Amino acid sequence: MTNDKRPVLVFGATGRQGGSVAKALMKAGWPVRALVRDPVGPASIALRDAGVELVTGSFEDTCKIRAAMKDTHGIFSVLPANLAADEEVRYGISIADLAAEIGITHFVYSSGASVGDRLTGVARFDAKQRIEAHIRKLPIIATIVRPMIFMEMLVRPGFGLDKGRLLSLIRPEHSIQLTAVEDIGKFVAAIFADKTRFGGVTLKIASDRVTGRDLEAAFTEVAGRPISYARFPDDVLAANADLAHMAWSLENGPLAEHVGLTAMREINPEILSFRSWLAASGRKALEEALGASAT
Template sequence: MLSSDANQFVYMDSPCSERGYPMTNHRRPILVLGATGRQGGSVAKALLKAGWNVRALVRDPIHPVSAALREQDVELVRGSLDDTDILAAAMKDAYGVFSVLPSDLSAEDEVRYGTSIADLAVASNVDHFIYSSGASVGDKPTGVPRFDAKPRIEAHIRTLPLTATIVRPPIFMEMLVRPGFGLDQGRLTSLIRPDHSMQLIAVDDIGKIVAALFSDKSRFAGTTIRIAGDRITGHQLESALTQAAGRPIAYARFPDEVLAANTDLAHMASSLENGPLAEPVDLNLMRELNPELLSFRSWLAGLDRKALDAAFGRNGEADQSTRL
């Protein structure tokens, strides 16, 4: 293992080479940003499965999540988004870059990092750059800095001499089973009216779709693609969750007064009803790119017992009769 100070690469020896196994391929690597997070992690996993060499920027190479990447033969580079010299070095000889930014950034920091990463990709002669934006991006500014950051980055990318693909994922399926939405109390409160629908995607499917895009640059260069795995109404959410829980789960939309008091929620609710989040995704194309694409029901069916128990606030002993 070759380590170094903060101004240089940190290369980890390949676990496969240590064990005498052959490398999966000899292609130039793809640099994955955010590989220790959900979206970047799913992309790294899918690229490895597709036979790509993967390089990841990580703050702490010995953190358990980073160590797990190393065990999968991911080349680790120690650094942060502020380390432009390290980022540029990480892009050296890379075939592609997958750029996804942390969700806790301020709007101005998001724009600063997003545009800088794309500029570095140009300077590094990256063959294919994929930026993960958001399905709430529309043609008009919203006036909400958090939602207007991504279209500003998209617009900058389109001005560059860069072969790029922009993906716009919708709400993650995983977000619907987080604590605080009422599942443990027999209800789900969300953003659509019961008879309206919204598009969802499992995080793992983002990675599989992105891997397919990297494998077909000529087809998807210069395109912006809304991606999703399913389109489902509030009533259908209620039915699927009731079956998974083994007890009634009632669905309701956030009350108008709650939406009125929260600018972000109000914008998303409006966008789901008649804005960018309501624009249909070509699910046939999604299945072409990812034959393993998950519907919400199939995603729920794939959750293990522990995850289901945590989602529905049960102790693991009750509700054993339910499985999709």
Template sequence: MSDGKQSILVFGATGQQGGSVATALLKAGWPVRALVRNPASSKSVALRNAGVELVEGTFAHTDVIRAAMNGVHGVFSVQPSSPGGVVSDEDEVCFGAAIADLSVETGVKHIVYTSSNAVGDQLTGMGHFDSKARIEAHIGALPITATIIRPATFMEMLVMPGFGLDEGRFNFFAKPDQRIQLLAVEDIGKFVAAIFADPVRFGGKTLEIASDTVTGRDLEAQFTEAAGRPITYARFSDEVLEANHFLRKLTELLDEGRLAGKADLDALREITPDLQSFRSWLAGSGREAFREALGTAGAWAYGHA
């Protein structure tokens, strides 16, 4: 039921973050409109079957986006970024800025933009984080109620092939005793639904979001428990970090505390009480992907970046 609410326009609804947001907004009773590139794709069809109004277009179709914003209350803005090799950092900034500009032009009441927890007062030197800092700054200068969310590392990232799970080990950025915050993608939508429900509380705010804090040793214990066989943990070796600039930069940011996350989980639970711990995620919605990773060899997608 829409309760007389105006729509929210969701970008990237066939992807991780937008999909989570579309699901949570529908659950909260918002009519949801989504810009999709291919309305015939299985994910688009699933969205339509769930009640989402589909508009065909891409980030480059300014006129389509402008028309799609007609009469909407809010916009959820997410863009793909450079490490996946699909867009450049410049593209990401252009798309993010254009969506914000069009939101102002069409009288959207509230925009929620999803950034990254690595974004802060200083640039990181990594294109896909600094692009988000630029989009944040652009939105901050516009006359619109805006909320920035800064998500932690997605739990889903940890079960992508290439981190060694198929070989009974797990290599990641953190040292064994180092803390890193994680976020279940499913929880992103819950935060965004809470934000759209209370623009007075969240308008003009930047909210770092996470679901759990773990160390490398926690990951070892929780992966071992979930797999039913030993999974050992170690940080990426010096050789790997030496050979891979992308991984090395991420590891440096973690060591500097800029990627570790500093979200206040207790305060976040007051917004979204049922945040998923990594353990509960592994046993629940992450279970299938974890099982698949245990049986899948391969290099991480950005292994040669």
């Protein structure tokens, strides 16, 4: 447990990533403060009941954000996935600039593993690279985390599970590295606990590495029915720039970069395998995607 009792300000705490971070930080002994748009929404009430200090405001409210940052130890910044790329860049840069202005001790930004050394031409991926580049120019101790593809993506409706198959981005014999969202919070808590080690670091985060065949076996076992695996057809990828870029990146780009799971486990000893996640935290979403309860 940390001896520094100043709070960590968590953006996105009513969402999955920010919620995971808030939960892990509180478990590690950090007071948590969260910026929320709707203080009486169910997610906000759950945070308050768990002991999180709520500050009402939006990404446009720089005065509220500046006040929320006051007297904090650090900041976790993550932007909603539904923002337009230009909004994401604007808000991400604004939050980082305010943190530098105030003199925040440790700034942690959640980017994405699709970010590489070059712009991709896909607006939502390039937004994160632009924010990263800006943060690196600021006079602030920052850590950038790049989570690999979320396990949660594989149990969303519309990927064929209701028809007894899983369509995804890799060829059956190829592998993909995945991250459980709940693991992100544990990694971030470890990062805040050791600024000396992680300050100035860009860290890719992964929980497991699996092939398409491994996915087929895991889904079949947990669902209690045969689930086949196949890569998205080429025409589907050609029609969706985001999916096409991710599929390419998994073979030839940043998403193909190997993340050592032994090193990950040293940072987060509670790291989740895909199979264990699917059988526990992911099971409800799996059952919904299947269209009927798994046996």
